Amino acid sequence: MVYAIGVHSGTAMDAIDTVLIDVEEGDGKDDITHVDSAEYSYRPETRQELLEVASNEQVSLEAVSRLNSVVGDEFGDAVLAFAEDAGIDLDEVAIIGTYGQTVRHYPRGDPPSTFQLIQEQIVAEKTGVDTAADFFVRDLAAGGAGAPMLQMYDYMRYADPDENRLIVNIGGIANVTYLPAGGDLDDVRAFDVGPGNMLVDATVRDLTDGEKQYDEDGERAFRGEVNESVLAELLDHDFIKRTPPKSSGRDDFGEYRMEAMRQSAADAGVEGNDLVATFTALTGAALAYNREQFIDGPVDRVVVFGGGSQNPAIMSGIEERFDAEVSVSDELGYRHELREVQGVSYIAYRSHRGKQTNVPAATGSHPVCGGSIARGQIERD
Structure with missing residues (x-):
């Protein structure tokens, strides 16, 4: 049994969803169990700035750079609040997973590109837990569309x-x-x-x-x-x-x-x-x-x-x-608001285990293990 936390905000940017799942590896299919979940909000000014960056063709690099850290801060704070509210011992959590906040996605560009606002290093620093993000890029690099990315979870669940x-x-x-x-x-x-x-x-x-x-x-x-x-x-x-x-x-x-x-x-x-x-x-x-x-x-x-x-x-x-x-x-029996955040927590679990995260039949790539992992803890020399 492995615990994983997901933290997610969709294109509507109307909430920060958090979830805790446990995963029991099976023969061909994993058993994914919902443990707890909670919803938090962006600060109003953050949501407004995010909508402006996502909605305008031209934005300043300063705004993008700052929001990249702000999203990391707010996602990290959401995980800490969730752990406190739900009585979760973060030392028992193997991985946190997040897409961050998608503001650009050009799968047909030359070259294909995508950009999600999130500094996973900040989440890892705040929580002390390994944090996986940046899942779309590897699939794009492998010739895929980058998204949608939850089909492995859909199949399992x-x-x-x-x-x-x-x-x-x-x-x-x-x-x-x-x-x-x-x-x-x-x-x-x-x-x-x-x-x-x-x-x-x-x-x-x-x-x-x-x-x-x-x-x-x-x-x-x-x-x-x-x-x-x-x-x-x-x-x-x-x-x-x-x-x-x-x-x-x-x-x-x-x-x-x-x-x-x-x-x-x-x-x-x-x-x-x-x-x-x-x-x-x-x-x-x-x-x-x-x-x-x-x-x-x-x-x-x-x-x-x-x-x-x-x-x-x-x-x-x-x-x-x-x-x-x-x-x-x-x-x-499946809560309508939790599919994406549960899905990203499971994809993060697979990334943490070095397992396939994408479904080539869905994205058009080949099997890859996506995600960049920021370490929450280190071994000191």
């Missing part, structure tokens, strides 16, 4: 011997993992499909002058009307129609990319709640398009994780477009 499952995570970006019934690791397929909550959240912030951060209970989407013509135009986005492997982020659907989409919608008379409704419909439509075009096998159940699973308007759009049972993950 959610694959079912009798049910063909499509695991859907809706954060800022939506991604899928296809787990055929009784399949092995080579049968797994996974990729980003397009925007999750990102366009909706940004629109709601604009409409409320920052007072609201998201469309609570899909209220605005339900009050608005989907413009099918604009939806079809949005669905024609290059990334949505691109053949996998593929991974995305704010570089495709962030605020500075959204302006052209919003202007096109405005030209068609689509604004306010109608724009929220249309962007909301895009999430389900992009999922359905990618399932139809790029996943050959049958789907018995769609299991939805992430913040988007709590938006009834998004869920309704998925249910309308899939001929399968659609479930919020909580209905199956």
Whole structure:
């Protein structure tokens, strides 16, 4: 049994999630058990600065350098608070894992590149625990898309011997993992499909002058009307129609990319709640398009994780477009908000053990052990 801690903040940057898991190695599949978890917040000024860096094409190197350390500080503090609140002895934790805060991701660049704000050395210094980060780079170097990166965890935790499952995570970006019934690791397929909550959240912030951060209970989407013509135009986005492997982020659907989409919608008379409704419909439509075009096998159940699973308007759009049972993950005993942070803790465990962290069938690379590890303790000479 090995304990690992995960600390994570997604593209929405709305929280710092922490989790403790224990891992029991098995014959072919590991047993991953949730022990405890907690949610903490960025300082308001930190979140605002992060959104600005992630949302603008041009940013200062000084801001990036400073935030790199700030994220390390706040993630380290979150782990310390979690350990105190949950009564965790950090001496018993083998590894802490984190993606940091992704602000740029260019898997098709020349050369491919990605950048996550995190100084894992700071987390290791604060906690005294080995800390793994920087998982995407090795997969990119091996010819892959770098992300999504949790398919090893999905396979270990959610694959079912009798049910063909499509695991859907809706954060800022939506991604899928296809787990055929009784399949092995080579049968797994996974990729980003397009925007999750990102366009909706940004629109709601604009409409409320920052007072609201998201469309609570899909209220605005339900009050608005989907413009099918604009939806079809949005669905024609290059990334949505691109053949996998593929991974995305704010570089495709962030605020500075959204302006052209919003202007096109405005030209068609689509604004306010109608724009929220249309962007909301895009999430389900992009999922359905990618399932139809790029996943050959049958789907018995769609299991939805992430913040988007709590938006009834998004869920309704998925249910309308899939001929399968659609479930919020909580209905199956998997907490919707914990997949990513549990996943990164497990990937960190595998990195710590020198084991494969990626799924080549998902990212398009070859097997690698990703992650850079900052040592929490040293042997003195």
